[in-house]
Amino acid sequence: DCSNVAINFSDDSFCVMGLILQHYLYFFSSYPNLLSGYKLYICSQNRLRSPAAETIFSEYPDLEVDSAGLSRGAEIPLCSEVVQWADIIFVMEKSHQRKLSNKFQPWLKNKRVICLDIRDEYEYMQPELVELLKKKVLPLLK
Secondary structure (H helix, E strand, O other): OOOOOOOOOOOHHHHHHHHHHHHHHHHHHOOOOOOOEEEEEEEOOOOOHHHHHHHHHOOOOOEEEEEEEOOOOOOOEOOHHHHHHOOEEEEOOHHHHHHHHHHHHHHOOOOEEEEOOOOOOOOOOOHHHHHHHHHHHHHHHO
């Protein structure tokens, strides 16, 4: 009996497929498409890690990316407008996640914040940094 499924099938195997499809559609309708939208990369100074991430992922179609820093002396300091703009916010370290939460809590409602756990030990676009960013971010965009 498929009466509890939005898509009705007469055969039991199709009924199971209908349930799976219904859950699949519900799950993906609950989240924005991760392969498109607005992604924000944050570090402390916005000099090395977050600008590298912005450069790397700006090459992907359907992604709009930006970067900013949380420190007062950041090249591009983070502001509430950019936080509001972003669908997903990637921070490099847990300390960035705490600072972000403390400074921008009113604008973080319904925002997905992901800590990449990438320490400040790389130069801008250093091959190891590029590889690490791709390894950590790309699976989250699929």
